[in-house]
Amino acid sequence: MSDQSILPGYTYGQQPLTSPISIEELAVLKQTVLFTQEDERLLRLAGDVVADQTEAILDVWYGFVGSHPHLLRYFGQQGQPDVHYLAAVRKRFGQWIIDTCIRPYDQTWLAYQQEIALRHHSIKKNQTDDASAEPIIHLRYILAFIVPLTLTMKDFLAAKGHDANTVAGMHTAWFKAVTLTAVLWSHPYVYREAF
Numbered sequence: 001m002s003d004q005s006i007l008p009g010y011t012y013g014q015q016p017l018t019s020p021i022s023i024e025e026l027a028v029l030k031q032t033v034l035f036t037q038e039d040e041r042l043l044r045l046a047g048d049v050v051a052d053q054t055e056a057i058l059d060v061w062y063g064f065v066g067s068h069p070h071l072l073r074y075f076g077q078q079g080q081p082d083v084h085y086l087a088a089v090r091k092r093f094g095q096w097i098i099d100t101c102i103r104p105y106d107q108t109w110l111a112y113q114q115e116i117a118l119r120h121h122s123i124k125k126n127q128t129d130d131a132s133a134e135p136i137i138h139l140r141y142i143l144a145f146i147v148p149l150t151l152t153m154k155d156f157l158a159a160k161g162h163d164a165n166t167v168a169g170m171h172t173a174w175f176k177a178v179t180l181t182a183v184l185w186s187h188p189y190v191y192r193e194a195f
Contacts, residue, residue, distance in 0.1 A: 007091050007092055007095060008088055008091075008128070008129065009088065009092060009128035009129060010091075010092055010095060011112070011115060012095075012099065012103075012108070012112045017108075017111035017112060017114065017115050018111055018114070019107070019110035019111045019113065019114040019184075020114065020187060020192065020195075021110055021113075021114070021184060021187065023106070023107060023110070026105065026110055029180060029183060029184075030105070030180065033176045033179050033180050033183075034176060035173075035176045035177070035180060038169070038173075039172070039173035039176055039177070040105075040173075042166075042169045042170045042172075042173040043100070043101045043102070043170070043173045043174065043177055044101060044102055045162075045166070045170055046101045046157055046170040046173065046174055047098055047101030047102040049156070049157055049159065049160045049162070049170065050097060050098075050101070050153075050156050050157065051098060053156050053159065054094040054097050054098065055094070056156070057094075057097060057152070057153070057156055058090055058093060058094055058097075060152050061093070061148070061149065061152065062086070062090065064148050064152070066081075070141075071141060073134055074133060074134045074137045074141075075089070075131075075133050075134075076132070076133050076134075077132055077133060077134065082131050082132050082133050084129065084131070085126075085129050085131035085132070085133055088128075088129045088131075089129070096116070099112075100174075100177050100178070100181065101174075101177075105180075110184070113181055113184040113185065114184070114187065116181075116185055117184060117185040117186070117187050117188050118188055120136070120137040120142060120185055120188075121136055121137075121188040121189060122135050122136040123188055125137065139186055139189045142182055142185055142186065143182055143186070145182070146175075146178050146179055146182050149178050150171075150174060150175045150178055153171060153174050154167070154171050157170045157171055157174070
């Protein structure tokens, strides 16, 4: 995967990011999505499995977005995608795949999830890449995108010859992780008391 230090807008651990969600609140969220230490182990394995497949994964995901105008609109204006913005986001999206698998879910990880959340919301949308695109990604699509991000991953997880149970375990761990991040990304969209 790309060296994170050269990814424009990739700020993981590079600035004093903070999260409104505490480690204790994260622990309760992890319990709620049934996320365990075994899921952590399986995600690390998944990270090894998909490390050299991220471009192919992104091809599938970008193909999905590109074939649905209601999704592509978030990467441009008036039906015209901003190709610079698409390319910049793609690099960070690829790094997010690996980070989701291999990073410890600690305070730094939580803070970067908040940064990603803000970049989907009107608070920071388009700012990182000086993009000309829709000013917010509606929450309904962030949540709905859990399904394609999960279902399309299974074949990639199976690509290295692991047994069916291991592949199923990696896939389940990925589903839990994607759900967890989507929940965290919803934070700017709701009142703190409602989160």
